[in-house]
Each structure stands twice: as C-alpha cells, then as structure tokens.
Amino acid sequence: MPEQLVDSRIRHNQSSESGCEIVATLINRERRDPRQFQSIVPSSFNNLDMCTRALRVETTVRAPINSPEVTVIAWVNGNAPDLNPLPTGENSTLKGNLQNGTVAQQTACALQGGRWILGVASNISTGADAAYANAWLLTNSANTAPPSTITPLLS
Amino acid sequence: MLLASLATGTYGKQNQANSPAYAADKANVPDAIAKLKSGKFALVHVDMIAKAGAVEAVPILKEQFANSQDPLVKAKIASALVRLGDRDDTYWDLLAKEATRAVESDIPDFMNFDPEAKTGAGPSPEFVAWSKAHNMPPNGPGSAAQDAMYGFPGKLMLLGSTGDPRAIPLLRRGLLSPNHQIETTAAMGLAEVHDRDSIPLIIEACKRAPAAAALGIAESLVYFDDAEAQSAVDTYVSKERAKILRESVAQGKKTPWS
Numbered sequence: 001m002p003e004q005l006v007d008s009r010i011r012h013n014q015s016s017e018s019g020c021e022i023v024a025t026l027i028n029r030e031r032r033d034p035r036q037f038q039s040i041v042p043s044s045f046n047n048l049d050m051c052t053r054a055l056r057v058e059t060t061v062r063a064p065i066n067s068p069e070v071t072v073i074a075w076v077n078g079n080a081p082d083l084n085p086l087p088t089g090e091n092s093t094l095k096g097n098l099q100n101g102t103v104a105q106q107t108a109c110a111l112q113g114g115r116w117i118l119g120v121a122s123n124i125s126t127g128a129d130a131a132y133a134n135a136w137l138l139t140n141s142a143n144t145a146p147p148s149t150i151t152p153l154l155s
Numbered sequence: 156m157l158l159a160s161l162a163t164g165t166y167g168k169q170n171q172a173n174s175p176a177y178a179a180d181k182a183n184v185p186d187a188i189a190k191l192k193s194g195k196f197a198l199v200h201v202d203m204i205a206k207a208g209a210v211e212a213v214p215i216l217k218e219q220f221a222n223s224q225d226p227l228v229k230a231k232i233a234s235a236l237v238r239l240g241d242r243d244d245t246y247w248d249l250l251a252k253e254a255t256r257a258v259e260s261d262i263p264d265f266m267n268f269d270p271e272a273k274t275g276a277g278p279s280p281e282f283v284a285w286s287k288a289h290n291m292p293p294n295g296p297g298s299a300a301q302d303a304m305y306g307f308p309g310k311l312m313l314l315g316s317t318g319d320p321r322a323i324p325l326l327r328r329g330l331l332s333p334n335h336q337i338e339t340t341a342a343m344g345l346a347e348v349h350d351r352d353s354i355p356l357i358i359e360a361c362k363r364a365p366a367a368a369a370l371g372i373a374e375s376l377v378y379f380d381d382a383e384a385q386s387a388v389d390t391y392v393s394k395e396r397a398k399i400l401r402e403s404v405a406q407g408k409k410t411p412w413s
Contacts (some may be wrong), residue, residue, distance in 0.1 A: 089172050092399045093408075103266055104367040106276065110266075111339060111371065114305045118312055119198025119231060120412050121178035128172040 073150070078142025086135045089128030097123060098136050178203055188212045191219060198231045205235035205316070206413070213239055220246070230313050237317040247317075251325065254314040257307035257337055258328040261285075264335050265303040268365040308340035315344025316412055323350050330360045335368035342375035343411040354379055358387045366391075374400060378410055 077083075097112040099105040115122040116133075124130050177183055178199050184207045187200035192215050204212045213236065220232040230253060233246035263285050265277035272279075278286070278293045278300060286293040286300075294300045311329050314322045322344060329341025330353075338360055345353040357376060361369040373391035376384035377400045388397050 091403070093403050096396060096399055102367065103268055103276075104370045107266055107336065107339070107368065107371050110304050110336065111308070111343075114308055114336075114340075115312070115412060117305055118227075118309050118316075119200075119202040120312075120316070121176065121199055121202065122412055124176045125179045126172065126176055127174050130176040131172070 073146045075143035075146060076138060076141055077145070078139050079145075080138075083135050083139045086139065087128065087131040089126070090132035091123060091125060091129055094123040094129055094132065098133075181207055184209055188215065191215050194219065194222070198228065201231050201235045205238045208239065210239050213241060217241075217243075227309075230310070234313040234316050237319055247319070247321065250310075250314045250317065251321075253310040254322075254325045254329075257310040258325055258332060258341075260302070260307055260337075261333060262299060262303050262307065263333050264368075265300050266335070268335065268367050270365065270367075303334055304336055307334065308336045311337060311340045311344055312412070315340070315347045318348055320348060320350070322348055323353065326350075327353060327356055330356055335364060335371070338364065338368070339371040339375070342372045346375040346378040347410045347412055349379075349410075351379060351381060354381055354384045358383070361387060361391050370396075375411060377401060377404060 094112075097108050100109060112122065124133055174180075184203055187196070187203040188209060188211070190196040190200045191204065191212060196219070201216070204216070216232050216236050216239075220229055220236070223229050223232070230249060233249045236243070236246045237250065263281040264279055265282050267274065267277055267279040269279070282299070282303065283293050286298070289299065291299040311326065315326055326341045326344040326348070329337050329344070332338050332341070342357045342360060345357060354376065357372060361373045364372055369391045370393070373387055374396075376388050377392075377397070379385075388400075392400070
C-alpha cells in the first residue's frame with residue numbers, strides 16, 4: 001500500500017490488516033504532495049533550521065479494525081523524562097558549542113549543527129557525547145503538545 | 156530524533172558512556188562500508204569511510220554517487236572520493252562548482268552581529284531586506300536562511316574536507332564573504348588543509364569582522380602550530396574557550412572537523 005500523507009512531515013502506511021486490528025506505520029520524512037489525510041499532527045518542528053534533512057523515523061500503531069475513525073497524533077515531546085535533565089558526561093567542546101546565549105554562541109551552535117547535517121560526527125567521541133547530543137537535539141526540536149480535543153477537518 | 160541519529164550514528168545502539176561513539180570507532184568502518192553497499196546509508200557512514208582512508212570502498216562510493224539523485228548525498232560522496240585520492244575530475248568539479256556558488260553569493264548574515272541589537276537571533280535587518288529583494292522567504296525550510304546558515308557554508312566544508320590543496324584559493328575567497336558563517340567555515344577549511352600561508356589572511360578576516368564573528372573565525376587558528384596564529388587566538392577567543400579548544404588539540408583533535 002502506498003504511503004499516505006498525514007501532514008507535510010508525517011506519513012502513514014497501512015502495513016497489514018489482521019482479523020482484529022489494523023497495523024499502521026507512521027513515517028516521518030520529507031515533504032510530499034498532499035493526498036487524502038488532513039493535518040492533525042502539529043505542523044512543524046520548532047527548530048526548522050535543524051530539522052530539514054529528516055532521517056526516516058518510524059513507529060508502529062495498532063488499532064481495532066472496527067473503529068469508525070482512528071486519529072494518531074505524534075509529536076516530539078521536549079518534556080520527556082529522559083530529556084530532563086540532559087544526560088551528563090559530554091566533552092566540554094561539545095557542551096560549549098551547544099550554548100544559546102550570545103550571538104557568538106549561537107553562531108558556534110549553528111556551525112556545530114551544520115557539521116552534523118553533513119554527516120561529520122564532530123565532537124562526538126564517546127557514548128556520553130552521543131547521548132548528550134541526541135537529547136539536546138530532541139529537546140530543541142520539540143513540538144508543542146497537541147490539544148486535548150481533536151476536531152477532524154474532514155468527515 | 157531525526158538529526159540526532161544522523162549526527163551521531165547511534166542508530167538505536169546503546170552506547171556505553173565511556174566507550175567510543177559509533178562514528179568515532181574505527182572498528183565500525185566495515186559496518187559503514189556494508190551500509191554503503193546496501194544503499195541504506197547515511198552521510199555519517201560516508202564520512203567514516205573517508206576519514207578511515209578506506210580506499211577499498213571507492214568502487215562502492217562511485218556506484219552510490221551514480222545512483223543518488225540527492226545533491227547533498229552526491230556532494231558528500233564526491234568529497235569522500237577526492238579525500239580518498241580519486242582523480243576523476245567529475246567529483247572535484249562538482250565540489251568546486253558548488254563552493255564557487257557559495258563564495259560568490261552576496262547573501263548577508265542571518266544572525267544579527269550588530270552589537271547594539273537587542274538580540275543576535277536572526278533574521279538580521281540586512282538579511283530580511285536581502286530576502287525581500289530576492290523574493291525568498293526569510294526563514295523556514297527552503298528559505299534563504301537555509302542557504303545562509305547551512306547550505307553555503309556546507310558547500311565550503313565539503314570542499315575543505317577533501318584536504319586537497321586545490322581547495323585553498325576558493326577557501327581564501329570565502330574569507331571575503333559578507334556572510335560570517337561562510338567566512339568562519341572558510342577559515343576552518345584552511346585549517347583543515349593545514350595551509351599555514353593563510354594564517355595572515357585569517358587574522359585579517361578577524362580584524363575586519365565584528366567581535367562576535369571574529370571569535371568563530373579565530374578558533375580555526377588553534378589548529379596551527381604557529382606563534383602568530385596562537386597569539387591571535389588569545390586576542391579574539393575567550394581564555395576559557397581557548398583553553399577548551401587547546402585541550403582538545405592536545406588530546407589528538409588535529410583539525411577542526413576531525
């Protein structure tokens with residue numbers, strides 16, 4: 001089954017259908033032309049500059065097959081317990097490059113992010129560095145939480 | 156989530172805190188080559204192969220270069236092939252063409268380096284005016300901000316990452332860019348290729364730049380074993396920051412992008 005657009009970043013692929021449930025995969029990747037789903041997921045990540053080259057991320061969702069309507073909401077939760085506080089043990093160069101205070105710090109931060117975008121794992125030497133960088137990026141790419149009530153745009 | 160795994164190459168593996176990160180461990184180079192061969196690879200795998208000098212991967216890199224339609228993937232592979240010593244002009248020409256676009260661009264700083272400004276966060280007034288004049292959105296995906304902050308500096312970085320001395324003229328032109336991100340990347344690139352003759356040019360760039368930008372440009376000088384370069388580091392970079400950078404050099408980080 002072809003992937004179907006949920007919003008500009010999240011796509012849905014119904015991967016199988018058993019007797020009692022629909023198994024679908026949410027795929028977060030690049031922009032595509034809209035098809036039949038309307039936007040429910042928060043429309044974009046906050047730090048657009050950092051997230052324009054999205055790596056494919058998938059999650060599997062299971063729902064009863066007799067549900068009249070299934071709404072799946074996915075967002076990057078900056079308040080997740082494993083991000084607060086950030087992991088420790090990172091090297092000082094990495095930490096220094098990921099500050100957001102002065103314009104010089106912001107410039108260094110952008111350059112650090114730019115290196116990562118190009119696949120250069122600069123200043124990532126240990127597992128602790130990697131854990132810190134991953135958590136930092138997640139925290140700074142978080143979405144706002146979705147509303148508690150969803151009103152479908154199309155019936 | 157997205158960029159994080161791309162950047163660090165963890166790919167779901169649980170790294171021990173003190174053990175080498177995936178991309179930092181040369182034992183993972185065969186895995187990177189296997190990923191490249193499978194076609195399911197990320198830029199970090201290409202980078203690992205290039206840094207390891209894994210010339211046995213050259214045929215696979217060439218194959219993936221031909222297969223890919225993504226300009227960034229093609230440029231990254233081209234950069235790796237040149238670094239690995241491939242002499243096919245196709246790859247060098249691609250990198251040089253893209254880097255020339257970057258150094259010839261008149262795109263201003265996205266960040267606001269005006270010391271009188273309330274915030275350094277962009278877009279700067281010059282940048283907004285430039286975007287308007289070029290009928291481009293100032294911010295967001297596909298905007299001029301992408302080019303100013305990442306796109307154009309990235310083109311110079313891919314050129315400088317080759318370590319090829321042919322990059323020096325273009326990197327030096329980058330030192331004259333009106334965009335300090337491009338300027339800083341050019342300085343780092345010159346440090347990457349160890350061009351000692353560019354030290355005075357980098358110092359001149361520091362003198363011309365606003366203090367906040369000079370700091371970033373001057374960090375490239377940490378990687379030169381040269382009294383004039385080190386003196387300039389002390390002039391433009393804070394003591395604490397210089398100490399951190401020098402410690403990383405002492406621990407084996409010999410170039411900015413290693």
